[in-house]
Amino acid sequence: MFRQLAHLSGFSLERLASLCEVAEAGSIGQASRGDANRQSLLSRQIAELEAVFGVALLARQSRPFRLTPEGRELAQAARQFFQVADDLQRRAENAAQRVVIGAGETLIQWLLFPACEALQRQAGKVVFTFKNLDSSRLIEALQQGEIDVALIRREDVTPSLAHTEAWTYAQAAFVPKALCRSATVLKVEELAALPWAVLEGRGHFRQFLETKARERGIKLNAVLECSSYTQVAMAVQTGRYAGFLPEFAKNAAFAGNSAVMQRPLEKGLRYDRSLVLAWREASVRNRSFLEKVIEALRVRIGKWL
Amino acid sequence: MFRQLAHLSGFSLERLASLCEVAEAGSIGQASRGDANRQSLLSRQIAELEAVFGVALLARQSRPFRLTPEGRELAQAARQFFQVADDLQRRAENAAQRVVIGAGETLIQWLLFPACEALQRQAGKVVFTFKNLDSSRLIEALQQGEIDVALIRREDVTPSLAHTEAWTYAQAAFVPKALCRSATVLKVEELAALPWAVLEGRGHFRQFLETKARERGIKLNAVLECSSYTQVAMAVQTGRYAGFLPEFAKNAAFAGNSAVMQRPLEKGLRYDRSLVLAWREASVRNRSFLEKVIEALRVRIGKWL
DNA sequence: ATGATACATGACCCCACAGTCATGTTCCGC
DNA sequence: GCGGAACATGACTGTGGGGTCATGTATCAT
Numbered sequence: 001m002f003r004q005l006a007h008l009s010g011f012s013l014e015r016l017a018s019l020c021e022v023a024e025a026g027s028i029g030q031a032s033r034g035d036a037n038r039q040s041l042l043s044r045q046i047a048e049l050e051a052v053f054g055v056a057l058l059a060r061q062s063r064p065f066r067l068t069p070e071g072r073e074l075a076q077a078a079r080q081f082f083q084v085a086d087d088l089q090r091r092a093e094n095a096a097q098r099v100v101i102g103a104g105e106t107l108i109q110w111l112l113f114p115a116c117e118a119l120q121r122q123a124g125k126v127v128f129t130f131k132n133l134d135s136s137r138l139i140e141a142l143q144q145g146e147i148d149v150a151l152i153r154r155e156d157v158t159p160s161l162a163h164t165e166a167w168t169y170a171q172a173a174f175v176p177k178a179l180c181r182s183a184t185v186l187k188v189e190e191l192a193a194l195p196w197a198v199l200e201g202r203g204h205f206r207q208f209l210e211t212k213a214r215e216r217g218i219k220l221n222a223v224l225e226c227s228s229y230t231q232v233a234m235a236v237q238t239g240r241y242a243g244f245l246p247e248f249a250k251n252a253a254f255a256g257n258s259a260v261m262q263r264p265l266e267k268g269l270r271y272d273r274s275l276v277l278a279w280r281e282a283s284v285r286n287r288s289f290l291e292k293v294i295e296a297l298r299v300r301i302g303k304w305l
Numbered sequence: 306m307f308r309q310l311a312h313l314s315g316f317s318l319e320r321l322a323s324l325c326e327v328a329e330a331g332s333i334g335q336a337s338r339g340d341a342n343r344q345s346l347l348s349r350q351i352a353e354l355e356a357v358f359g360v361a362l363l364a365r366q367s368r369p370f371r372l373t374p375e376g377r378e379l380a381q382a383a384r385q386f387f388q389v390a391d392d393l394q395r396r397a398e399n400a401a402q403r404v405v406i407g408a409g410e411t412l413i414q415w416l417l418f419p420a421c422e423a424l425q426r427q428a429g430k431v432v433f434t435f436k437n438l439d440s441s442r443l444i445e446a447l448q449q450g451e452i453d454v455a456l457i458r459r460e461d462v463t464p465s466l467a468h469t470e471a472w473t474y475a476q477a478a479f480v481p482k483a484l485c486r487s488a489t490v491l492k493v494e495e496l497a498a499l500p501w502a503v504l505e506g507r508g509h510f511r512q513f514l515e516t517k518a519r520e521r522g523i524k525l526n527a528v529l530e531c532s533s534y535t536q537v538a539m540a541v542q543t544g545r546y547a548g549f550l551p552e553f554a555k556n557a558a559f560a561g562n563s564a565v566m567q568r569p570l571e572k573g574l575r576y577d578r579s580l581v582l583a584w585r586e587a588s589v590r591n592r593s594f595l596e597k598v599i600e601a602l603r604v605r606i607g608k609w610l
Numbered sequence: 611a612t613g614a615t616a617c618a619t620g621a622c623c624c625c626a627c628a629g630t631c632a633t634g635t636t637c638c639g640c
Numbered sequence: 641g642c643g644g645a646a647c648a649t650g651a652c653t654g655t656g657g658g659g660t661c662a663t664g665t666a667t668c669a670t
Contacts, residue, residue: 001329002387005394006322007628013318014658017311024306029616037660043617045658053390055397063616063667070393077389077591082307084382085358088375089310092360282590286382312658319628334646342630348647350628368637368646 010048016078018045019057019067023075024146027064049074076144080286083145087287099293102131102138102150106229107275110252112151115300119293126293142280148287149294151301154274162281164298166274167305171205172247173263174254176239183261188269192218194242197235200225205244205271212269236260246273248304275305315353321383323350324362324372328380329451332369354379381449385591388450392592404598407436407443407452411534412580415557417456420605424598431598447585453592454599456606459579467586469603471579472610476510477552478568479559481544488566493574497523499547502540505530510549510576517574541565551578553609580610 005011018031022042025031032038050057057071067075090097103112108130116128131147135156141147142161154166173186179194191213198220199206213220224241226232233253235241237260245253247262254260265271277298284290310316323336327347330336337343355362362376372380395402408417413435421433436452440461446452447466459471478491484499496518503525504511518525529546531537537548538558542565550558552567559565570576582603589595 002322002325002384002391003319005387005391006318009656011318011390012657013311013316014308017307020307027616036662039617040619040661041659044619047618048657053394053397055393058617060617060666065617070397074390074393077386079307081382081386082310085316085379086307086310088360088379089358092358092375282587285587314626317627332646341632344647345631345649346629349649352648353627363647365636365647370647 008052010052015045015049016074017082018042019049019071019075020079020082022046022058023067023072023079023144024141027066028058029064046071072144079145080282084286087289096125096127097287097289097293098127098129099149099290100129100131100147101297102133102141102147103152104135105132106246107151108132109230110246110249111301111304112297114252115297115304118300119296123296142278145280145283148283148290149277149279149297151275152278154276157276157278160280161278162284163276163278164294166276167302168272168274169305170247171244171265171271171273172250173242173265174233174236174245174249175242175261175263176236177259177261178239179242180261183263186263186265186269188212188216188266189218190242191216191220194221195223195240196221197224197226197232197241197243198222199229199232200227208271209244209269251304277301313357315357320350320354321379322387323347324354324376324380325384325387327351327363328372328377328384328449329446332371333363334369351376377449384450385587389591392594401430401432402592402594402598403432403434404454404595405434405436405452406602407438407446407455408457409440410437411551412456413437414535415551415554416606416609417602419557420602420609423605424601428601447583450585450588453588453595454582454584454602456580457583459581462581462583465585466583467589468581468583469599471581472607473577473579474610475552476549476570476576476578477555478547478570479538479541479550479554480547480566480568481541482564482566483544484547485566488568491568491570491574493517493521493571494523495547496521496525499526500528500545501526502529502531502537502546502548503527504534504537505532513576514549514574556609582606 018041021031022028025033028039028042028046032042046057053070053074055070056068057074058065059068059071087097101108101112101116112130120126120128131141133141133147135152138147138150138152139156139158139161142150143158157163173190175186175194180190191209198209210220224235226235229245229249230253232243232245233249236243236245237254237257239259250262254262277294279290279294284294323346326336327333333344333347333351337347351362358375358379360375361373362379363370364373392402406413406417406421417435425431425433436446438446438452440457443452443455443457444461444463444466447455448463459468462468478495480491480499485495496514503514515525529540531540534550534554535558538550538554540546541548541550542559542562544564555567559567582599584595584599589599
């Protein structure tokens with residue numbers, strides 16, 4: 001039935017793998033990352049696939065080129081196959097199964113990384129791959145099967161995705177004892193009084209803080225602008241800055257550091273967020289061990305949230 | 306991610322297509338159908354795949370060799386990919402999509418064939434392939450994705466399959482006017498009186514009839530043993546035999562033949578059967594046009610049942 | 611306009627692999 | 641235990657295609 005199809009000139013597993021790479025990277029250039037040979041190869045291989053199928057796989061209207069819907073469709077089908085094949089091979093050589101987990105950098109570092117570490121230690125037989133993507137790309141990647149499970153905000157999950165019950169966590173202030181000795185509830189006034197390390201740009205929480213300060217006629221005393229929560233945590237570690245971090249940061253970033261106090265926020269400053277583990281049903285159907293991994297992750301993360 | 310996997314020596318689309326063929330045919334021998342070259346090729350290609358995956362794909366305990374569970378798993382994954390690729394290619398060249406329909410020979414000839422004919426005439430753009438398999442093989446083939454939809458007995462569907470509401474039909478007696486001029490309800494006594502063309506072997510309905518006759522102290526007058534319902538219908542057409550056929554046979558086998566009467570059976574002889582269209586959810590998800598085809602088939606067949 | 615970025619193309623090598631043919635081996639049924 | 645069915649294997653060939661290099665050509669940002 002498929003003998004003829006498989007035998008078409010210009011159709012091969014390598015070309016399909018190339019298509020998958022371009023699909024994940026987003027463009028030929030991203031996928032070839034500086035290697036001119038690879039760029040050349042990818043360009044031609046995708047052109048050859050297009051000749052086979054008689055349909056454009058790359059949208060050539062604007063550069064860098066993105067995949068067309070047909071390109072994504074083919075890439076997804078190929079990836080599904082490769083994943084089954086990869087699983088089978090790993091199972092046969094009794095090696096670890098590969099699980100790809102997506103989330104923002106902060107969540108990876110402070111929740112997923114320790115959780116996966118713990119799982120590997122207790123169960124073994126799993127290799128985790130972390131993908132740090134923004135939330136819209138995470139959703140796409142989940143739907144395309146590029147990642148197996150993601151830890152994302154509750155409000156970001158689309159109806160087509162399965163997900164766990166939500167965990168809610170609050171932002172908390174982390175203040176070095178060198179700056180303030182009392183561990184009482186943080187008041188709005190301290191936004192102007194303490195030297196804050198904050199995230200650069202216009203994140204939701206940053207805007208929220210500035211609004212609260214303005215309402216009180218004061219100004220957020222942002223003396224250090226960081227580009228990630230990890231940097232904020234590092235700043236706090238120095239003892240010279242106070243910072244706002246998710247409350248679960250205390251487990252990961254300040255474990256055993258008694259020079260930093262975690263202080264709850266006063267009512268008006270509370271800022272809660274909800275997280276869920278989300279995945280595509282079809283991924284679990286094709287690779288049933290994912291179900292166990294997701295459940296184990298859920299339990300692990302639940303201990304910290 | 307999959308570049309390395311795709312590049313493994315011994316891994317290729319042709320080999321996977323070969324594996325699919327063997328999966329559908331059941332064994333290497335069946336798949337190569339007398340061609341010694343093909344036999345040689347299939348044997349080696351599967352061995353090469355086994356080397357790649359480090360797992361037995363053929364169960365070599367008894368001949369002819371069947372696929373192992375791992376072999377079926379790989380074949381199924383490959384077939385799913387090939388089907389998406391095939392669809393994409395056909396869509397691109399604006400050609401008909403391929404739909405594989407399975408059922409017993411009788412149902413194909415008297416229900417599916419005419420139904421598909423009608424669909425093709427009105428809608429076009431679909432190529433039907435009929436597979437005549439026994440019911441257990443039909444279920445397997447559905448689950449493996451080898452066939453897209455099957456018309457089977459209601460009681461044969463497994464929970465993993467989606468299916469339509471059941472249609473119920475009765476067996477009816479078809480009697481040439483040359484043998485009996487009255488079109489009244491058929492009585493048990495006539496089992497001994499009329500010259501019956503019946504299915505050979507020990508089919509459920511055949512056994513049922515013989516039991517009923519024995520209860521009445523008579524014997525089923527089986528003067529012609531046929532190996533298919535079609536042969537029974539042909540026998541009835543000659544005017545020299547009476548036969549039991551599904552009541553929908555009147556549309557297909559005896560259209561415009563006024564020399565044959567359809568006679569209902571007396572209460573004790575009634576023998577009803579239920580049919581459903583069954584398919585695998587995953588197939589519809591991967592190839593969404595199947596949904597439309599199945600619905601159209603359902604409507605068509607519903608007109609006759 | 612003008613680099614710079616991003617992709618295409620042509621020419622080349624070399625090897626892996628599909629396919630063929632002949633023959634060997636294993637296993638099943640009787 | 642024997643014949644045949646079912647699969648394996650070894651040897652060979654031609655070619656497609658992966659990979660590399662050098663260079664060409666669009667498109668984008670400024």
